[in-house]
Amino acid sequence: MHMGSKVIIAVDFQKCTKPFACKKCIDICPGQVFLVTPNPMMFRKYQPVDENQPGSYLLLAPMILKCVGCMECVKVCPNDALKVMIEQPKPETQAPQRLG
Numbered sequence: 001m002h003m004g005s006k007v008i009i010a011v012d013f014q015k016c017t018k019p020f021a022c023k024k025c026i027d028i029c030p031g032q033v034f035l036v037t038p039n040p041m042m043f044r045k046y047q048p049v050d051e052n053q054p055g056s057y058l059l060l061a062p063m064i065l066k067c068v069g070c071m072e073c074v075k076v077c078p079n080d081a082l083k084v085m086i087e088q089p090k091p092e093t094q095a096p097q098r099l100g
């Protein structure tokens, strides 16, 4: 990844409803960017969490700084649930160049 570029990863939870059962993006990501976690809104103490119940788990991207921008996760997702946006640094934020 280019120095100074900023990555944004958006997960559409309406489309990625069973990430624990799927995990395709997790398996393919070379940067280990993703994590699946039980949805705290669905969590009931001492109750097992059913991976096939929609919304029972959430896909997060906590290690976003490890993203290499390969877009493999976007390509592999069967539900078109992921967007990876890479913003290149603006010219004015780069170090000034000496002229002459």
Ligand code: SF4
Pocket: 009, 028, 029, 030, 031, 032, 033, 066, 067, 068, 069, 070, 071, 072, 073, 074, 084
């Ligand atoms: S673009 Fe590549 S490195 Fe970044 S999250 Fe997706 S699979 Fe991982």
Ligand code: SF4
Pocket: 011, 015, 016, 017, 018, 019, 020, 022, 023, 024, 025, 026, 059, 076, 077, 078, 079, 080, 081, 082
């Ligand atoms: S591949 Fe798509 S549907 Fe599967 S866990 Fe990742 S974002 Fe969710």
